[in-house]
Amino acid sequence: MSNQVTVIMYHFVRELPYTRFPAIKGLLVSQFKNQLDYLSKYYQFVTINDCLEGIYHNRSLPKNSALLTFDDAYIDHYTEVFPILDERNIQGVFFPPAKAIEEKKVLGVNKIHFLLASMDINCLIQELYLCIDKYRDQFSLNTNEYYYNKLACESRYDTKEVIFVKRLLQNELDEQARNLIIGELFAKHVSADEVAFSRELYMNIDQLRCMVRNGMYIGSHGYDHYWLDKLPREKQESEIDLSLKFLTKIGVNIDEWIMCYPYGSYNDSLIDILKEKNCKIAFTTRVDIAMLNRSNALSLERLDTNDFPKESNISPNIWTRKVI
Numbered sequence: 278m279s280n281q282v283t284v285i286m287y288h289f290v291r292e293l294p295y296t297r298f299p300a301i302k303g304l305l306v307s308q309f310k311n312q313l314d315y316l317s318k319y320y321q322f323v324t325i326n327d328c329l330e331g332i333y334h335n336r337s338l339p340k341n342s343a344l345l346t347f348d349d350a351y352i353d354h355y356t357e358v359f360p361i362l363d364e365r366n367i368q369g370v371f372f373p374p375a376k377a378i379e380e381k382k383v384l385g386v387n388k389i390h391f392l393l394a395s396m397d398i399n400c401l402i403q404e405l406y407l408c409i410d411k412y413r414d415q416f417s418l419n420t421n422e423y424y425y426n427k428l429a430c431e432s433r434y435d436t437k438e439v440i441f442v443k444r445l446l447q448n449e450l451d452e453q454a455r456n457l458i459i460g461e462l463f464a465k466h467v468s469a470d471e472v473a474f475s476r477e478l479y480m481n482i483d484q485l486r487c488m489v490r491n492g493m494y495i496g497s498h499g500y501d502h503y504w505l506d507k508l509p510r511e512k513q514e515s516e517i518d519l520s521l522k523f524l525t526k527i528g529v530n531i532d533e534w535i536m537c538y539p540y541g542s543y544n545d546s547l548i549d550i551l552k553e554k555n556c557k558i559a560f561t562t563r564v565d566i567a568m569l570n571r572s573n574a575l576s577l578e579r580l581d582t583n584d585f586p587k588e589s590n591i592s593p594n595i596w597t598r599k600v601i
């Protein structure tokens with residue numbers, strides 16, 4: 278018995294070849310089922326309540342505990358993931374971006390995903406350069422070469438060109454400039470009807486309520502899906518308050534609640550706010566097996582679905598060997 282838990286993060290889980298955007302990066306439903314078969318062989322699935330007991334009531338968990346988390350409330354989490362988890366009696370933990378659902382918007386980060394899935398990367402970069410040229414004076418933007426040299430470098434999963442686009446549009450340009458540019462490119466190359474696209478992309482409030490009623494756990498993912506460490510304290514607080522209001526609306530008891538930091542980003546002032554408002558567990562995107570205890574309950578590590586096999590008959594991999 279122990280206090281460690283392998284928390285696994287999922288985003289898109291869909292039959293990509295049969296969708297309008299087959300180039301979106303995600304897990305096929307068949308791969309998801311295979312991965313659950315693999316995990317079932319070596320792990321014991323636990324619930325949020327088990328984790329709370331482990332942290333706050335000294336209850337030991339099995340050494341090979343696993344918890345499944347799903348970010349951004351994509352519709353596939355309702356149509357594909359929920360029935361599979363329900364059938365196998367596994368609790369999933371879901372983190373909806375409240376504003377996107379309440380106001381029928383598409384998150385900037387998702388607009389970027391769908392742009393990348395709709396266009397050749399070099400064409401996209403050329404279009405971005407034209408946008409930067411257009412807005413350079415208005416927003417005091419740097420040269421195209423400056424941004425490329427600063428931001429383009431390969432990551433665990435992406436080429437340097439893709440990382441350049443993501444970093445430029447998620448973070449580097451100021452909010453107003455990047456929203457203008459992302460909005461223009463999304464309308465031109467993906468969809469001019471953001472409301473309809475949002476309805477197609479995310480779960481709605483009734484679907485979230487249905488999942489809560491059926492034993493799934495829904496936590497806060499902020500309101501506007503901001504990098505929360507970049508906001509002043511008052512804005513952090515309003516992000517959390519709005520997200521809690523949303524959770525109440527879908528039937529979540531917020532006497533004690535769970536957070537997942539968008540992009541894994543947080544800082545000390547945010548942690549103070551979470552403590553004041555009785556948040557009991559918060560997940561980051563730091564890559565490791567999480568150790569449950571009071572001192573790190575608000576900064577728990579997670580692994581990614583890509584860290585595990587997508588076929589069932591595979592011998593235990595490096596992460597699994599650490600816990601069995």
Ligand SMILES: [Zn+2]
Nearest residue numbers: 348349539540
């Ligand atoms: Zn997210």
